[in-house]
Amino acid sequence: MTPIRSSIQLSDGRDLFYYDEEPDSGRASYPDTRHLPPPPPASQLRYDPLVDEWIAIAAHRNTRTFLPPSDACPLCPTNAHFASEIPAPSYDVAVFENQFPSFSDRIVPDEITSLTDLVPVKPGLGRCEVVCFTSDHNSSFGALPPSRVRTVIDALADRTTEISAMPGVAQVFPFENRGVEIGVTLHHPHGQIYAYPTVPPRTAAMLRAAARHASQTGGGILYADVLAAEQTAKVRVIASNEHWTAYVPAAARWPFEVHLAPHRQVLDLPGLSDAERDAFGPLYLDVLKRFDGLFGKPMPYISAWHQAVVGEGRELGYLHLQLFSIRRAADKLKFLAGSESAMGAFVNDVVPENAAQMLRERA
Structure with missing residues (x-):
């Protein structure tokens, strides 16, 4: 069964999408009660002429949430004690714009267009989203039933279609990092989607x-x-x-x-x-x-x-x-x-x- 998509905007204007396995969940009726600052502008891309590659400079990501306790997990459903990124009290699969994106369509004027004659600079136009596989904080992708994996695949396909049509997107890249050894900053089972403005190396x-x-x-x-x-x-x-x-x-x-x-x-x-x-x-x-x-x-x-x-x-x-x-x-x-x-x-x-x-x- 194709999941049922509904959406809301979070209090800072970012998009959130629910992918429900059953109809009439009512999850989109829950508003984000937080008072958040505006999302950061797009990162800066700097060209490395030595290897013909673009490097993203995203200083705002240095302050992103880092391994919070389980009762303050921003990917768990909101409850009476903590308002998370997901306002509903439960969910199947949820996708939302990253609060600390490497790439974004929120472009602000930048007077800098180059650092040297060989190093041009441009905005990091694109999109970054977080994909939550389950509302169960203590689960993992490998513990999901095949039906939930299908919901995740359908959600990733839907997001790929929509993001690919956005201006300036060169490639859509869904991925999951698992384990502190890899460098995850949130334990909750989740993945991400990066929409790159240039074709990655x-x-x-x-x-x-x-x-x-x-x-x-x-x-x-x-x-x-x-x-x-x-x-x-x-x-x-x-x-x-x-x-x-x-x-x-x-x-x-x-x-x-x-x-x-x-x-x-x-x-x-x-x-x-x-x-x-x-x-x-x-x-x-x-x-x-x-x-x-x-x-x-x-x-x-x-x-x-x-x-x-x-x-x-x-x-x-x-x-x-x-x-x-x-x-x-x-x-x-x-x-x-x-x-x-x-x-x-x-x-x-x-x-x-x-x-x-x-x-x-x-x-």
């Missing part, structure tokens, strides 16, 4: 590789060919169903990294069929269970949806989820040290085939 590199492959093969889709090769090799495949395959990339950067990809080229979440949306949840929940089973404790991870860009090169995209962890052993983390942080050259401590075998054994 990893996507730019993937587009260059995909364009080169298409040219060399007469129009072949690179990710489709990579997926087909992994399905044939089988050695790195973790699990699959009728519509999705989960596998460890042959050149995985991270100790434990899995891609979940649909069996046909889909550009973004809105392009998934009902059957594909239904089939995603059981497979993903299975993979998350395997992650947590590796070392007998919750696995810190980043879960990142790679979607097609909005503009040039969109036809080369292939929707897939990249799930990875920085944990390389029960008591060891992989830190991005000299080679990774300074040079962007990854050195993986775990052989991908061994990682795949370890994950398969956790069934």
